[in-house]
Amino acid sequence: MNTEIRSARMEKRSRKRLGQMFGPIAVFFRGFLEAPRMVGSVIPSSRTTIEAMLERVDWENCRLFVEYGPGVGTFCPHILDRLPADGKLLVIDTNERFVDYLKRTVRDERFHARLGSAEDVERFVRQLGHDKADFVLSGLPVSTLPEDVADRIVAATQRVLRRGGAFLTYQFRPVARDLTEAHFDRVETDFVWRNVPPCILAWGWKERGWQDSPA
Numbered sequence: 001m002n003t004e005i006r007s008a009r010m011e012k013r014s015r016k017r018l019g020q021m022f023g024p025i026a027v028f029f030r031g032f033l034e035a036p037r038m039v040g041s042v043i044p045s046s047r048t049t050i051e052a053m054l055e056r057v058d059w060e061n062c063r064l065f066v067e068y069g070p071g072v073g074t075f076c077p078h079i080l081d082r083l084p085a086d087g088k089l090l091v092i093d094t095n096e097r098f099v100d101y102l103k104r105t106v107r108d109e110r111f112h113a114r115l116g117s118a119e120d121v122e123r124f125v126r127q128l129g130h131d132k133a134d135f136v137l138s139g140l141p142v143s144t145l146p147e148d149v150a151d152r153i154v155a156a157t158q159r160v161l162r163r164g165g166a167f168l169t170y171q172f173r174p175v176a177r178d179l180t181e182a183h184f185d186r187v188e189t190d191f192v193w194r195n196v197p198p199c200i201l202a203w204g205w206k207e208r209g210w211q212d213s214p215a
């Protein structure tokens with residue numbers, strides 16, 4: 001084979017590999033530069049944060065998992081790996097660039113990406129044919145969002161969750177945890193050092209009443 005053709009092919013292959021390695025980071029960084037207050041962070045969450053957050057989810061009884069602010073989908077493959085075959089993952093983000101990227105790159109029939117605000121979670125859940133969500137994970141930069149928006153999101157989350165479900169947050173400031181404590185029956189917390197920056201994890205549980213059937 002002609003040396004020129006061979007080196008052009010090698011160059012194309014290494015460009016593709018670099019794109020796969022840095023693609024999501026570049027998309028995330030561009031999204032941050034365009035809307036720093038909405039994105040709130042320059043670096044996606046660490047593997048330690050992801051594993052710790054998802055560890056307490058009752059996956060066997062999870063039919064609808066919702067994620068707010070997925071960004072470029074740092075959590076998505078880990079959620080899909082754990083989700084039952086008949087489960088659904090609904091992700092909601094206000095950033096068009098991120099939603100387009102997710103629609104192009106996440107190939108799984110259980111995956112549903114929606115452009116919009118987490119304030120409208122109840123409408124998005126109904127559109128998927130559900131009344132309730134089992135678990136809701138939030139990657140929203142709560143401390144940089146207007147206070148009334150953050151409050152409306154947590155109140156809507158409390159309403160949309162089934163009993164026995166939980167609202168999961170990770171944030172380097174305690175705002176998300178404090179809001180969760182204001183709206184939920186029981187809150188568990190943890191702290192992860194291995195994240196840039198280190199962050200506070202919180203699980204707000206909507207307790208089961210004696211009259212509620214198991215999930």
Ligand SMILES: C[S@@+](CC[C@H](N)C(=O)[O-])C[C@H]1O[C@@H](n2cnc3c(N)ncnc32)[C@H](O)[C@@H]1O
Nearest residue numbers: 041044045069070071074093094095117118139
């Ligand atoms: C810190 S990034 C989270 C990135 C990703 N979840 C991670 O862990 O690496 C915050 C995300 O929240 C999104 N966002 C901000 N306000 C929102 C809102 N009201 N509803 C839904 N998404 C929102 C931003 O567009 C951004 O994708």
